[in-house]
Amino acid sequence: MYEILKQIATPAIITGLISSLYAYFQKKKEDYRKYVYENKQENFKELVVYADELVNKGITNPDLEKLLFKISQKINPYGRKIKTFGKYQWIEDDGYVWYQIEMIEKKLASQILQIEDLKELAHRIQISKRLLDIKVENNIPIINSAKIWFYLFQYAMLLLQVFFIYSWYQSFIEQSTIDSLVLAFCLLVVVILFFLLPELSINESDDRKSEIRITVLLFVIAAVDAGIAYYLYNNSSIALLVGMVSFCLSLGEVISKAIIFGESEIGKVSTIYIEEYRKLQGPKLSKRRFRNYFKVIPFLNKIKILFHKDKREGNDDL
Structure with a gap:
């Protein structure tokens, strides 16, 4: 079984399969x-x-x-x-x-x-x-700074995952184990999550659970990448560094996607009619305002609140 997988899992075959599926x-x-x-x-x-x-x-x-x-x-x-x-x-x-x-x-x-x-x-x-x-x-979308950063974060993260896939392939050739297959599955999950995360962040409903879910997924991506790095190099410092880089890239992608959405036509319409949407969601949301497109990460909200609080206190002192 492992010998067959080694023959099938060549870079050329994997690249060709992904390209064909994407084109389809x-x-x-x-x-x-x-x-x-x-x-x-x-x-x-x-x-x-x-x-x-x-x-x-x-x-x-x-x-x-x-x-x-x-x-x-x-x-x-x-x-x-x-x-x-x-x-x-x-x-x-x-x-x-x-x-x-x-x-x-x-x-x-x-x-x-x-x-x-x-x-x-x-x-x-x-x-x-x-x-x-x-x-x-908009078949060819206008490129702005937020889109440039979004694509940079996305491609940097994709390169990181491609590097892990290549390292996994080399490890798999040298030693075929069940752990290698689990590792490959985790890599696949991370790649899928990374492309889904920006869409989830702008499609969220006015619900605290959706914000918590996005935050958890960010940490899951970072933890998986850190775990893969530790498995490949058996070095906790490298694993910690990779986890931090992965988290920052994922967070940057989500925030830049939120900015793109907020500046887009549909984002502007969303901010105009948010109260109407909120009213139609039933009594569950009747006492809460709709969160704007920047408020996708809960701990960023707290930082923003503390910043404004310190600013107001500074003005009061003056």
């Missing part, structure tokens, strides 16, 4: 993206007309309920009172548009509807169209 899933992603965006663009051609009709005919429009129904047919159906995903998914699924539609329906039933409510719905439709246009246009 990238092609599927692009096909799906093209299909979805082309259909949504067709829907928005009608939605823009409906938005104009909302404002032009106003609250006296006898067909207002029919018009609202037509709008609801053209937006994402999964955004209606969504509770299972975080703010990012809520914006993706037009949740903020659904929120305004339902508010208009309630005011219409109570006969307290105002033209400003219809203008707000038209404005939200325009925002949705803008987000879609950005996605279609």
Whole structure:
């Protein structure tokens, strides 16, 4: 069994397999993206007309309920009172548009509807169209400093894992053991976690558990890398150094991803409509404000609070 694994686990075969899988899933992603965006663009051609009709005919429009129904047919159906995903998914699924539609329906039933409510719905439709246009246009994203740092952290971490994979391969050739297979599994888990972590940090719901989970994953990645380094070199100083470097790279990637998200179009929309999202999540979150995109790591929040506290005390002394 080990002899077969030695023959299969060559760098050329592993690289070829990873490249083939990446190309396959990238092609599927692009096909799906093209299909979805082309259909949504067709829907928005009608939605823009409906938005104009909302404002032009106003609250006296006898067909207002029919018009609202037509709008609801053209937006994402999964955004209606969504509770299972975080703010990012809520914006993706037009949740903020659904929120305004339902508010208009309630005011219409109570006969307290105002033209400003219809203008707000038209404005939200325009925002949705803008987000879609950005996605279609940004095949080549604009590079800013946060993106540069994000890619640097990501590639540095990836190089570290590739180095560990190469060292594991050399160790595996010299001595094939069960520990080597466990080591390979841990390396695979770390690589997967490292690519998933940034997405988890911006898709988090307004829940303390999600923040704790992200923090735990950061320490898990660092601990696994430190353990692998100790296994390969049997040196606690090297293991500690590798763990610290791994943690810093992972943390840097998460923070830079949060900054990118906060500066993006969808990040801006998320900060505008966070209160609405919070209200739809039920009584569990009714007493807590939504955390902004920087507050992904709990202990960073404490540092920020202490910093502002010391600053205020310094101003008071003056």
